[in-house]
Amino acid sequence: MLLIDRDVAGAQEFVKETISDLLQNKVDMSNLVITKALTKESYDAKQAHVELAARMKKRDAGSAPALGDRVAYVIVKGAGGSKNYEKSEDPIYVLENNIPIDTKYYLDNQLAKPLGRIFEPILGEKKAQSLLTGEHTRSISVAAPTMGGLMKFAKKTQTCMGCKKPLVSTSEKEGAVCENCRPRFGELYQKTLSRVSDLEVRFARLWTQCQRCQGSVHNNVICSSRDCPIFYMRMKAKKDVEDAGKELVRFDNDVAAW
Incomplete structure (x- = not known):
């Protein structure tokens, strides 16, 4: 858009839409997967893919990555102050358990610097930074996990497929709609x-x-x-x-x- 069409306004709008989709969990997970080779079991500093491989080995040693394999992972939401290596998780495990992705990590660590390098020479530093803030970043969607944390104490309640009202009566709770719908x-x-x-x-x-x-x-x-x-x-x-x-x-x- 910038180099061929020279459409600066269109490029800015595209970036804003992409950031909005990311924060609302509308971006396909395949675009968020990071892969790194597991060349040794320990490093001087803790690495996200090494820590994940160790956790996967504890869960299921048979399917865990071995030395020489490439480890695929995504960064998920964690407790406040968690390190990135503590928030790495197997993408399939994330899909199966509906674990929320840390979309802020991808915005701050994967998109911010490249977007700055592209747009700052054209728009200036202040305008380029405005692509990362503003109305398009205010709507955030977080998936509800199906396991871990407080979910072990949660009781699942079905909601009406029409009005989304909780189905609590005996005649409704196994069905799809409430009496009104x-x-x-x-x-x-x-x-x-x-x-x-x-x-x-x-x-x-x-x-x-x-x-x-x-x-x-x-x-x-x-x-x-x-x-x-x-x-x-x-x-x-x-x-x-x-x-x-x-x-x-x-x-x-x-x-x-x-």
């Missing part, structure tokens, strides 16, 4: 069904892409390359399909109850 049952079911269909199509396309990479569209995908962005897209798409399928089951429970 029951007239919209068909509309909400069709909307959820359409969403499931779209997610299944996305997963099927990613699956086929991986099959082609393997060299056959007739065999199951066995690739687990942690350096490949499609791998994480496929795993995320698979989880999205499973979660959306659970929402459809709630509609079935409603029909059975009636």
Whole structure:
């Protein structure tokens, strides 16, 4: 946009939209994965990928990275004052447990300096810094983790698929809608069904892409390359399909109850 189109305003808007998407957890995890080679088990200073490899070994020694492997990780939210090496986590583990990403880390440590080097000669230091602050940075979304911390004491409550009201009565809590939204049952079911269909199509396309990479569209995908962005897209798409399928089951429970 800057070098070819010379569109300075468009480039600024693109950066603001990207930062906004990052802070609202709309950026695909495959763009946030960092990989480093595990060349030795200890360093003079603690390293994020080495500490993660040690934690993964405690969880499951069979699947943990070994010396010579590349360790893929993302930086997740941690307790106040946590070091970055304490906040590194396996991307698949993060997906499976819905652990919130530390989006501020990526903004401050991965984007801020490169954006400054690109925009400061064009806009000046003050205007370039304004790309990192302002209205587009005020909306922040944090995923609700499914394990660890206070979640061990939390009790999960289903909410209505229409108005998002908690379903607490015995007749409602296993279903999809509350009494007030029951007239919209068909509309909400069709909307959820359409969403499931779209997610299944996305997963099927990613699956086929991986099959082609393997060299056959007739065999199951066995690739687990942690350096490949499609791998994480496929795993995320698979989880999205499973979660959306659970929402459809709630509609079935409603029909059975009636």
